[in-house]
Amino acid sequence: xxGVQPPADRLSEDGKGQALLIEGLHKSFGKLEVLRGIDLAVxxxxxxxxxxxxxxxxxxxxxxxxLLEPIDAGRIVVEGQEITGRKVDLNRIRRRIGIVFQSFNLxxxxxxxxxxxxxxxxxxxxxxxxADERARALLLRFGLEEKAADxxxxxxxxxxxxxxxxxxxxMEPSLLLxxxxxSALDPELVAEVLNVIRELAGGGMTMLIATHEMGxxxxxxxxxxxLDAGRILEEGPPERIFGAPREERTRQFLRRIVEAGRLQV
Amino acid sequence: xxxxxxxxxxxxxTVHLRxxxxxxxxxPSALRSTAIAAVSTLAFLGAIAWIVVxxxxxxxxxxxxxxxxIFAQTFGFIDxxxxxxxxxxxxxxxxxxxxxxxxxxxxxxxxxLAVLRSLPGPVxxxxxxxxxxxxxxxxxxxxxxxxYILGFGIPGxxxxxxxxxxxxxxxxxxxxxxxxxxxxxxxxxxxxVHPSQEAAARSLGLSKFQALRHVIxxxxxxxxxxxxxxxxxxxxxxxxxxxxxxxxxxxxxSQIKQxxxxxxxxxxxxxxxxxxxxxxxxxxxxxxxxxxRRRAAASxx
Numbered sequence: 001x002x003g004v005q006p007p008a009d010r011l012s013e014d015g016k017g018q019a020l021l022i023e024g025l026h027k028s029f030g031k032l033e034v035l036r037g038i039d040l041a042v043x044x045x046x047x048x049x050x051x052x053x054x055x056x057x058x059x060x061x062x063x064x065x066x067l068l069e070p071i072d073a074g075r076i077v078v079e080g081q082e083i084t085g086r087k088v089d090l091n092r093i094r095r096r097i098g099i100v101f102q103s104f105n106l107x108x109x110x111x112x113x114x115x116x117x118x119x120x121x122x123x124x125x126x127x128x129x130x131a132d133e134r135a136r137a138l139l140l141r142f143g144l145e146e147k148a149a150d151x152x153x154x155x156x157x158x159x160x161x162x163x164x165x166x167x168x169x170x171m172e173p174s175l176l177l178x179x180x181x182x183s184a185l186d187p188e189l190v191a192e193v194l195n196v197i198r199e200l201a202g203g204g205m206t207m208l209i210a211t212h213e214m215g216x217x218x219x220x221x222x223x224x225x226x227l228d229a230g231r232i233l234e235e236g237p238p239e240r241i242f243g244a245p246r247e248e249r250t251r252q253f254l255r256r257i258v259e260a261g262r263l264q265v
Numbered sequence: 266x267x268x269x270x271x272x273x274x275x276x277x278x279t280v281h282l283r284x285x286x287x288x289x290x291x292x293p294s295a296l297r298s299t300a301i302a303a304v305s306t307l308a309f310l311g312a313i314a315w316i317v318v319x320x321x322x323x324x325x326x327x328x329x330x331x332x333x334x335i336f337a338q339t340f341g342f343i344d345x346x347x348x349x350x351x352x353x354x355x356x357x358x359x360x361x362x363x364x365x366x367x368x369x370x371x372x373x374x375x376x377x378l379a380v381l382r383s384l385p386g387p388v389x390x391x392x393x394x395x396x397x398x399x400x401x402x403x404x405x406x407x408x409x410x411x412x413y414i415l416g417f418g419i420p421g422x423x424x425x426x427x428x429x430x431x432x433x434x435x436x437x438x439x440x441x442x443x444x445x446x447x448x449x450x451x452x453x454x455x456x457x458v459h460p461s462q463e464a465a466a467r468s469l470g471l472s473k474f475q476a477l478r479h480v481i482x483x484x485x486x487x488x489x490x491x492x493x494x495x496x497x498x499x500x501x502x503x504x505x506x507x508x509x510x511x512x513x514x515x516x517x518x519s520q521i522k523q524x525x526x527x528x529x530x531x532x533x534x535x536x537x538x539x540x541x542x543x544x545x546x547x548x549x550x551x552x553x554x555x556x557x558r559r560r561a562a563a564s565x566x
Contacts, residue, residue: 068464095470105465109483119469122479171469 017044018080019175019206020065025074027057027064034060036230038074042175042208047201049217049238050210052227053253058210059102061227062177065208066099079174095123098168099177102184104160106152106167112139113148116167124171131170138166142196158189162196169200176200178209214254214263218242226250332530339522339534353531356518357538360504363432363514367439367504368497374440375447376482382448383455385473396448403445409506412438416510435507443500450492454485491557494550498543 020042027035035057042048050058063069065076067083067090076084083093107115116135120126126134139145142162152160161181168176178197182190194216201207201220211217217224217238224241226234226249234247242263245251257263317323337343341352349355381396403411416434419427428434458481466476505516515538519531 063464066468068468091467091470091472094468097468099468101461101465103461105461107462107465107480107484109487118466118479119471122475123470123472167469 018042019044019046019078020208021077022065023075023077025061025064025076026072027060027069028072034230035064035071038230038232040225040232040235042206044206045204046222047205047207047220048209049221049224050208050227051212051214051217051224051241051253056227057230058227059179062099062179062208062210065175065177066094066097068099091123095119095171096173097175097177098171098173099179100161100164100168100181102180104152104157104164104184106160106164108152111149111151112144112155112163115152115163116170119167119171135166135170138169139163142166142199156189157185158192161185161189161193165193165196165200174206176205176207178207178211180210180212182211182213212262214242214257218263226253228253328528330529330533332528335522335526335528335530336534338526339519339531353515353518353522353534353538356513357515359432359512359514360501363435363439363504363507363512364497364501366436367443367500370436370440371443371447371496371500372493374444376451378444378448379451379455380477382452383477400445400448403442404449406442408438408442408503409509411442412506412510415441416507431507431511434510435504435512438507439500439503442503443496446496446499447493450489450496451485453492454489455481457488458484488557491550491553494546494553498546498550501543501546502539 018041020040022038022040025035025038026033038057038061040048050061052058060069064071065078071084074084075082078093078097081093082088106112107118110118113132113135116138117126117128117131120131120134121128124131136145136148139148142165144159144162144166147155147159147163152163155163161184165178165181181197182193185193190213194213197207197209197216198220209217209221219238221238223235224238225232226241226245226247228247228249234241234245234250241250242254245254254263320326338351339353341348341350341354343351378396378400381392382400384392412435415438416431419434420429455477462480462484463476466480467473471479504514508514508517508520515535519535522531523529
């Protein structure tokens with residue numbers, strides 16, 4: 001990563017090869033308590049899918065992990081370093097955690113290449129030539145090399161979202177957060193984005209994915225967490241969560257999804 | 266609009282006429298609407314002219330406001346020869362210098378104020394407060410008062426090294442007044458950039474300042490170019506106010522000519538100069554606004 005090796009002692013303290021540890025996370029917006037005690041441990045190279053109804057707290061959880069939202073209680077540990085402490089450098093931490101948003105949030109006044117190189121150039125202080133090289137290699141890998149000079153408004157939604165993923169990857173994050181990245185896409189464009197995520201999972205990227213694509217979650221996840229009213233109500237391997245959910249709320253949720261035709265059983 | 270733009274009507278008119286009118290193609294109907302606009306404009310202006318010319322005091326007003334000879338003299342045409350030194354255009358260069366220098370300063374100061382007002386956190390509260398008070402006070406004060414107080418007050422202090430030239434205070438006063446307005450324009454632009462843009466920038470590890478500098482401001486400034494130009498139209502006109510602290514610019518020059526001839530025609534000449542200079546800028550602003558609207562419509566497809 002940024003060349004900083006974790007101190008040896010923290011591995012024993014917070015578990016071996018652990019990418020992310022969340023303990024007792026609480027978050028409220030005014031009087032509305034959105035997260036009500038989240039505990040979650042994510043191993044390196046693990047792919048976790050967060051499922052649950054709208055408003056269950058999936059997006060807020062991801063935004064809290066990236067410190068885009070200040071948390072009210074609990075702690076978050078990334079690669080052994082507590083990031084919710086007082087004296088942490090937010091900017092340094094965010095460089096190690098990539099996030100991709102539902103609405104892409106590309107910078108409309110910059111070309112695709114500039115979108116991708118902005119982080120490396122400004123946050124990592126990389127030389128422009130080096131940042132360009134890295135960006136072009138990533139764009140090539142995801143079939144976007146011909147779009148490098150285009151502006152975002154010239155791209156389809158699927159292409160924009162792939163660029164947004166590439167932009168996050170250009171920072172070489174150790175953890176990638178995906179916040180319903182296909183929800184704003186036309187149905188025919190969903191597959192190209194999901195394929196990118198599959199490829200990343202195959203490459204060993206640690207990912208936390210909030211999604212409504214249940215079929216995709218079943219295929220790709222090592223573990224599925226069902227969020228309900230700000231808590232992880234149930235978690236386990238996808239076969240079990242989708243095949244034999246223990247909680248009544250989970251069963252209800254999945255039944256509705258099946259009825260909506262979003263999951264084949 | 267139709268009085269100035271005898272040119273092609275915009276798309277909307279053409280489409281409207283095409284669908285409702287009897288014409289077979291777009292070309293004749295565009296011509297037809299231009300013709301209608303021209304005729305109605307001429308009729309309107311003709312009616313106004315008829316009323317004015319038949320007014321009881323027309324002869325006197327014509328002599329004291331629209332004297333052809335004095336009009337030519339005001340522009341420096343004396344006995345058939347052009348004398349630059351006696352033309353009010355020479356003094357208009359002072360106005361041009363005033364607003365050119367002030368505009369550059371205003372763009373900088375206004376942006377600084379807007380950025381100060383968007384600073385986060387309790388520690389920086391004094392900066393936010395000062396910028397807010399500044400914008401409030403200078404928008405509340407009539408410009409002429411600022412010009413008077415600065416132009417007579419500061420040199421009156423007699424502090425060594427402080428400039429005494431009225432031109433200096435004219436630039437300072439105009440900059441102070443207009444920076445308050447322009448900072449509000451910038452701020453509206455900054456607020457108009459969706460918060461998700463900042464979130465995206467910060468998620469890449471950019472600092473608050475880097476996000477502002479590379480992501481928020483470039484988008485904000487682009488959006489506020491038309492209202493900024495609008496403020497500069499106001500500034501160009503307000504340069505005449507500094508004549509009151511002793512800057513000899515076009516308005517003061519025309520006053521001097523008026524006093525020498527007992528005729529108001531020099532003011533009409535000055536009015537014409539401002540019209541000629543300002544209207545192209547106003548057209549440019551309108552053009553930019555229309556372009557932005559088209560772009561917004563295109564990107565919302």
